[in-house]
Amino acid sequence: MNIFHQTLLSAVSAGLLFSSSLALAKTEPQTWDVTPVAAKAVYQTNPAIELTLEQIMADPDWLGRSPQNAFWSADSSQVFYQQKRAGSELRDWYHRPLDASDNGLAVPLSQLHQMGASSVEYSADRQLQAWVFEGNIFVRKADGQIIQVTRSNTSFSDPQFLTDNRLVYRQGWTFFSVDLSTGLSSELISLKTEDEPKAPAIPSGYLAQEQHKLIEYVAKTQRSNKEQYEAKEALRSANPAMAPTAAYFGKDQQIVDASLSPKADYLLVAVRKAKPRNEKDIMPNYITANGDIAAQPVRWRVNDFKPEPQRLLLVSLTDGSQYPLSYTSLPGYNEDVLAEVKAENAKAKGEKYKSSKIIRDIGLMTDWYWSQSAMRWHNSGDQVAIMLKALDNKDRWIATVDFDKKILVPQHRLQDKAWVNYAFNDFGWFNSSETLYFLSEESGYSHLYSKALTSRKAKKLTRGTFEISDPTLTADDNYIYFKANVAHPGIYEVYRLNMTNEDTEQLTRLGGMTDFTLSPDEQKLLLTHSTNLMPEDLYLMAAKPEADVVRLTDTVSDEFKQLPLVAPQVVAVPSSHTAQPVFSKVYYPADYKQGEPRRAVIFNHGAGYLQNSDLGWSGYFREFLFHNLLAQQGYVVLDMDYRASKGYGRNWRTAIYRQMGTPEIEDLADGVNWLVDNANIDRNRIGTYGGSYGGFMTFMALFKQPDLFQAGAALRPVSDWAYYNHPYTSNILNTPDIDPIAYERSSPIYFSQGLTKPLLINAPMVDDNVFFQDVVRLVQRLIEQEKQDFETAIYPVEPHGFRQPSSWLDEYRRIYKLFEENL
Structure with missing residues (x-):
């Protein structure tokens, strides 16, 4: 056991150990532990150090440069990872042999093509491995020999082995096969969006x-x-x-995706009508290299965008025939699922809505938020599974294809009256049987299911009040490895499901956040682990319970290790509106119980569907350090995973359906009450702030409950959801043409008349996510309402996520000043 292992286990034994092996599939649903828990200090710190905004908001290289994009070598003997170059946005590749004693060595530029990749394809006998490097295709044989299949400035993608061991790849939408024994390259099929x-x-x-x-x-x-x-x-x-x-497929069409059978006899293709760019959606950039104003194109607004339904086609590579696969076999394909919403909106206009059957727009479950293919062939090539969704966001189907009848055969339907989650949609085939495995939230939490094609119903494989993600099936079908927050919603460990007896075994007991990658030989796990007090590094363990964990990298800076950081406690704040508590981080000053009641700040994390009150290293690391600075100065800081946050199940996620800004602000009010009752806080000295969705929440809190906080800062905030993007917003609020009530109920601009307390609005001007227009419109609204308690700071060169340390520093100086002057 090395020193890294000893240090890590000392932190775990100090308060993060939980129950042993769990037979999850055979027990009643479990309840999360609500006992306050916090990460323990791992490094020898210097208590004399005082944090400063200048240090916190500096280029984050000073914290250390954590490993990124790590993956296994083909022989499972070493790992590769990227590390940011100090003072640069460039990343360098490193290799770390498992038996080394340091962080590893840089990979020479001349050898980068030999590494492999995080995403590789194997031949059926697993003797060949294919990957893409800089747009070219490479193959590694079992003896380690590497074959460069293409060498071109043209980009190739999606390598795939056929059942006869030919290699397939594509250039654009033209598919090529290569016989590796002869070197013959053949065009299998080319897909054209033209008239024949x-x-x-x-x-x-x-x-x-x-x-x-x-x-x-x-x-x-x-x-x-x-x-x-x-x-x-x-x-x-x-x-x-x-x-x-x-x-x-016809002119004016767009290919969404295509997937080739491993037998190269059929190709599945999804197409839709091509949509021209909306010329109205531009973003002025005032700071350019040539001094001119640049009108940059940006995304559609949900108000303007209507997604095009997709046609699904089965194409025969034998004779070129195309067979449309109708959606009419899918249960609910013609249900008027928005009838109640439409009726409510019609009534508001003095009209009546009569529901009737309606052919719903349907397409592949592919979007900006989901990377895997929605078309998954069995390795035999005899079956294919397709994940489809209704474009109204209320249904997700898994279907197979009857190749004789050329029809879709429904296998599973997931329906949600709010919206089907864009997370937890992993699915695939068992290797040795025509049986599907998939994740589903139908029980209220993401769990594993299986379904044999001969069965009428799916079989639930795991159960409990926790969420499963990242399922990884072994080649022999004996295990499915996964990540889950079983014991506590903020602690993610690695587990595996034994498919022989359907028992679940816990593999890691590290506390915090742990992700994993199974080695190619399926004997080891590469772990990416962090805690609230320790940024991500790489660890190694055998792929079995109770195995030792060895730290592979230590990339945290000596400067960071010396900081006397406050370990936030994750507490369960009782909710006055739900049975579930609101899990939250609380930062206490060392002497918070002494003296008169103190002041406090509540932080609102962004993204809406994001978990920030877990025990892993936060993407909001600047905010984490800022909260430590506030705690050093006597503040108490509360960071709440309000309703809508990830990690707590379907009902928590969908509480905001058609009412964004209502349950979240109720949760903030419960947070205020908890601070007053439990943390010695003066109710009249509490402020709030947050960015993006957190900025939206700051608006809603100050506008709708003006007595809740004494001051607030809204950073890169949404003020009107009709101006935000379609994929995210239409899930939660439907679309403005169908459900204007939801938009008016959820958009801060309709409630700005309620502002009575000091408000700071910080807005980046080249934000292509939340447009600067959001702030411009709201400021004009406040001016017309003759409001005086607001200030606006603009950042001319910044996108949604700031990049310049000077901008970060200016922003947080203003936030700090707001709290100091008003709390």
């Missing part, structure tokens, strides 16, 4: 007919063109050396 070419014919119309009849040159040219076309088609049909005919 036809043999030249005499144009219609009187003048064209007469021209062809009277002018011999025209008639001769027409005959020649037709003969050449027919000759080429005859040659293509008769000669096996010719490339096959392309598949045409």
Whole structure:
């Protein structure tokens, strides 16, 4: 056991150990532990150090540069990872042999193509491994020999092995196969968003007919063109050396995705009507290299965007035939799922809505938030599973294909009256049987299910009040490894489900946040672990329970290790509106119980659906350090995972459906009461702040409950949800044309008349996520309402996530000043 291991285990034994092996699939649903818990200090700190804003908001390289994008070598003997170059945005690759004693060595530029990749494809016998490096395709044989398949400045992607061990890859939407034994590269099929070419014919119309009849040159040219076309088609049909005919889907169409069978007999293709860019959506950039104002294109607003339904087609590579796969076999494909919403909005306008069957728009479960393919072939090539969603966000289906009848066969339906989550949609096939595994929130929490194609219903494999993610199936189908927050909602450990007896075993007991990657030989786990007080580093353990954990990297700076940081306690704040408590971080000053009642700040995390009151290292590390600074100066800080946050189940997530800013502010009010009752806080000395969704919450709190806080700072805030993007907003509020009530109920601009306390608004001007327009419109509204208790700071060169240390420092100086002057 090395010193890193000893240090880590000392932190765990000091308060983060939980119950042993759990037979999750065979027990009643469990209840989370609500005992306050906190990460323990790991480093020898210097209590004399006082934090400063200048230090906190400096380039974060001073904290250390954690490993990123780590993955295993093909032989499972070492790991590769990237590390940010000091003072630069560039990343360098390092390799760390498992038997080394340091952080590893830089990989020479000349050898980068030999590493492999985090995403690799294996042949059926797992003797060949393929990956992409800088747009080119590489293959590694079992003996370690590397074959470079392509060498081009053109980008290739998606390597895939066929059942006959040929390698397939694509350039654009043209699929190529390579016989690795002969080197022959063949075009399998090319997908075209054009009309299918036809043999030249005499144009219609009187003048064209007469021209062809009277002018011999025209008639001769027409005959020649037709003969050449027919000759080429005859040659293509008769000669096996010719490339096959392309598949045409029509002009003005867009290919969403395509997936090839491992037998190369069929291709699944999803297409939709191409949508031109909305010319209205631009973002002025006032600080440019040439001194001009640049009008940069940005995303659609939810008010303007209507997603196009997708057509799903089965294409035969044998004869080029295309078979449309109708959605009519999917249960609920024509339900009017928004009938109640439409009726409520119609009533508000003095109208009546009559519900009727409606053909819903449907497409693949692919979006900006989901990376895996929604079309998953069984390794035999005999079955394919497709994950589909209704574009109204209320249904998700898994279906297979009957290749004889050319129809979809529904296997599973997940319906949610609010919206189907964009997380927890992993699915796939067991390797040795025609059985699906998938995640589903249908029980209220993300759990594992399986479904054999011969079964009518899916089988639930895990159960309890916790969330499962990142399932990884072993090649022999014996285990599914996963991450879950079983014992406490803020502590994520690694588990595995034994498919032989359906028992679940706990593998890690580290506390905090732990992610994993199973090694290619499936004997080891590469762990990425952190706590509230310790940024991410890499660890190693055998892939079995009770195995020792060894630290592979130590990238935290000596400067950071000396900081006397406050370990926030994760507490369960009782809710006056739900049975579940609001899990929250609380930062206490060392002497918070002494003297008169103190002042406090409540932080509102961004993203809405994000968990920040866990025990891992926070993406809000600047805020974490700022909260430590406030605690050093006598403040108490509360950081709440209000309703809508990730990690607490479906009901917690969907509480904001059609009422964003209502349950979250109720939770903030419970947080205020908890501070007063439990942390010696003066009710009249509490402020709040947050960015993005947290900025929106600051608006709603100060506008709708003006007596709750004495001051607030809204950073890069949403003021009107009709101006935000479609994928996120339409899930929660539907769309403005269907559900204007939800938008008016949820947008701060409709409640700005309630402002009575000091408000700081900080807005980046080149924000392509929450447009600067959000702040401009709200400020004009406040001016017209003759409000005086607000100030606005603008940041001309900053996007949604600030990049310049000077901007971070200016922003937090203003926030600090707001609290100092008003609390």
